[in-house]
Amino acid sequence: MTKSIELDLAAAQVGMVLAHDVVNATGQTLAAAGMVVTESLLEGLRKREIERLTVCPLVDASAEAAALTERLEYLFRKAEADPIRATLRRALEQYRRGGNRAC
Amino acid sequence: MLTMAQSLERASRLPSISAVLTQALEEMNKPEADISRLATLLARDQGALARLLRVANSAFYGLSGHVSSLSQAVTLIGLPTTRTLVTAAAIIDRFPQRAGGAFNYQGFWQHSLGVAAASRYLAPRVGVNPETAFLGGMLHDIGIAVLGCCLEEEYRAVLDRVHAEDCATTEAELTVLGFTHDELGAALAEQWKFPLAIQEAIRSHHALNIQATPLVRVVHVANVLAVTLDIGDIEGSFVPPVDPASWAAFGFNEPELAGVLEAIDIQAQSALAVLHEVN
Numbered sequence: 001m002t003k004s005i006e007l008d009l010a011a012a013q014v015g016m017v018l019a020h021d022v023v024n025a026t027g028q029t030l031a032a033a034g035m036v037v038t039e040s041l042l043e044g045l046r047k048r049e050i051e052r053l054t055v056c057p058l059v060d061a062s063a064e065a066a067a068l069t070e071r072l073e074y075l076f077r078k079a080e081a082d083p084i085r086a087t088l089r090r091a092l093e094q095y096r097r098g099g100n101r102a103c
Numbered sequence: 104m105l106t107m108a109q110s111l112e113r114a115s116r117l118p119s120i121s122a123v124l125t126q127a128l129e130e131m132n133k134p135e136a137d138i139s140r141l142a143t144l145l146a147r148d149q150g151a152l153a154r155l156l157r158v159a160n161s162a163f164y165g166l167s168g169h170v171s172s173l174s175q176a177v178t179l180i181g182l183p184t185t186r187t188l189v190t191a192a193a194i195i196d197r198f199p200q201r202a203g204g205a206f207n208y209q210g211f212w213q214h215s216l217g218v219a220a221a222s223r224y225l226a227p228r229v230g231v232n233p234e235t236a237f238l239g240g241m242l243h244d245i246g247i248a249v250l251g252c253c254l255e256e257e258y259r260a261v262l263d264r265v266h267a268e269d270c271a272t273t274e275a276e277l278t279v280l281g282f283t284h285d286e287l288g289a290a291l292a293e294q295w296k297f298p299l300a301i302q303e304a305i306r307s308h309h310a311l312n313i314q315a316t317p318l319v320r321v322v323h324v325a326n327v328l329a330v331t332l333d334i335g336d337i338e339g340s341f342v343p344p345v346d347p348a349s350w351a352a353f354g355f356n357e358p359e360l361a362g363v364l365e366a367i368d369i370q371a372q373s374a375l376a377v378l379h380e381v382n
Contacts, residue, residue: 003372025169075333075342084345088331091360095368098361 006054009046014039016055024048068096104257107282111290113253117197142173154192154377155185161376187234191219191241192377198252205259206251207336212378214335215241215248220371221325221332224363228353229317239304239322242297246288246305247272247337265339272337273309285309311346320349332364334371 004019014037022031022045030048031041037055045053072089079085105113152173159170159179170176177185200208222240226233250258257280264275273283289306304322307315311323323346329335330342355363 071333075330075340078341078343082344084347084350085342087357087360088327088342088345091357091364092331094361095364098365 004054005057009050009053012037012053019056020054022050104280107287110254110287114249114291150196151189151192155188157376157379158188161373183234187237198248204255205262210336213375214337216374217329217334217371218243218325220374221328221367222321224367225321225325231317231321236321239301239318240325243305243308243322245291246284249287262338320352323349328367332368
């Protein structure tokens with residue numbers, strides 16, 4: 001399961017992917033979600049006194065997919081042939097595996 | 104094992120909620136916005152204010168780290184939501200967090216806030232006030248919090264039963280205690296003078312009947328969606344059966360459902376900031 005991580009700018013590392021837009025106090029977007037963190041981006045954000053970032057966790061995609069399947073099996077272990085819960089499970093998989101988010 | 108009345112008696116040793124919460128609830132029932140009263144209230148509960156600011160500064164509202172006052176928070180997230188979050192924070196703070204116990208405090212409140220966020224999202228679809236729905240969701244399992252925080256031995260026995268039988272919590276409670284967290288929670292909500300509609304949502308969110316109120320349906324389905332989204336952690340939980348009439352009341356069609364789950368997940372993650380450490 002992917003959950004974004006909020007961290008101090010000082011803890012951000014090159015190669016991480018931004019999970020949310022970075023905005024300044026006036027609401028102006030400084031860096032968009034999905035952008036890969038670089039040294040120059042970190043430098044720019046430091047200058048603009050940004051203190052916190054939300055990034056995607058660094059994970060192995062196939063291990064994550066397997067973990068998601070295992071967790072779904074557990075959570076839906078009593079759903080059996082219930083059509084409503086089958087619909088919910090399909091929707092959840094679509095959401096979790098969906099590609100239109102930064103992470 | 105204790106009777107339900109004795110269990111409720113234990114719960115009465117929790118710090119009084121009457122001062123802050125009763126007033127916050129009264130405020131919430133007033134139609135007109137009154138920020139100065141809320142400010143006076145919060146001056147007496149700095150913990151709740153700090154928690155509120157954590158939410159206002161969460162990524163959901165996009166102004167990370169720049170909201171430092173109540174008035175800014177109200178401007179950003181609106182007065183109704185502000186009042187609800189203050190109430191949520193005040194409720195959480197009434198329950199002591201003990202290290203080393205069997206009760207997963209963080210996991211429990213994460214689940215409650217997840218159900219609260221889902222309830223708020225679902226409410227308008229069936230004509231329920233979103234903030235009432237949030238509180239109903241927040242409190243739906245309050246009986247478990249009483250067991251977990253005030254009745255350690257009883258709570259541990261219920262958990263053992265859940266693990267041994269892989270059964271629903273309410274089923275284990277009936278065997279071990281002779282009453283369920285739904286009944287205990289509703290009794291506590293009555294003692295705390297929460298509105299009748301909320302007492303009913305707590306009592307009936309697992310066992311719906313044909314006359315179930317819209318709020319009961321909201322909390323019932325919200326609970327299912329929060330477990331589906333794996334928000335928080337109640338020991339041994341599984342996606343519970345869904346009452347078909349309640350499900351039908353929301354009129355979901357399959358193509359929109361992934362988007363519904365995503366929207367609820369995002370709102371829940373923002374509400375979870377209420378739980379972050381308050382320094």
